[in-house]
Amino acid sequence: MNVEKVIKTTKKIPLESRTLIHMTLVHHKVNEILASALKPFGISLQQFNVLRILRGQKGLPANLFTLNERMVTKMSNTTRLVDKLIAKGYVDRTICEANRRKVEITLTDNGSTALSEMDIAVANAEKMAVQRFTKKELEELNNLLDKF
Numbered sequence: 001m002n003v004e005k006v007i008k009t010t011k012k013i014p015l016e017s018r019t020l021i022h023m024t025l026v027h028h029k030v031n032e033i034l035a036s037a038l039k040p041f042g043i044s045l046q047q048f049n050v051l052r053i054l055r056g057q058k059g060l061p062a063n064l065f066t067l068n069e070r071m072v073t074k075m076s077n078t079t080r081l082v083d084k085l086i087a088k089g090y091v092d093r094t095i096c097e098a099n100r101r102k103v104e105i106t107l108t109d110n111g112s113t114a115l116s117e118m119d120i121a122v123a124n125a126e127k128m129a130v131q132r133f134t135k136k137e138l139e140e141l142n143n144l145l146d147k148f
Helices: 015-041 045-056 064-070 078-087 109-129 135-146
Strands: 091-095 103-107
Touching: 015 045, 015 109, 045 064, 045 078, 045 091, 045 103, 045 109, 064 078, 064 103, 078 091, 103 109
Parallel strands: none
Antiparallel strands: 091 103
8 A cells, every 4th residue: 555645645755654644544444344344244343342342251241331441442432332232132231230320231142143153254354454464474563563
């Protein structure tokens, strides 16, 4: 991806700016690829992330704070994401009996089944997104990104 061509400029961009612009463009491209993989399921990347977090709870409930804390993309509308997943039958929300102010969210069987199907689509999309890289290059890229 040639940054200058994408943003349609002929002037030389300082290396620091070019790097960050490049990373932003790659970020958007990756999101586009993953969103496209999830589109048939009617699920956003953020909703997919919530489902994966709940699966990682291994049957234990999570509250909104836990979900937001573990989200790849931190956001304030976690409640809205959960409401949409409830409407799809993928998660349940209950009031904690020990603390009635606490809301507990769990993955339903339907959500678990759907998530397994989504996993396949996302894994294929991820492979497609990095297909031009060797394993060594991906490891090197991850080491470089760790420096952030």
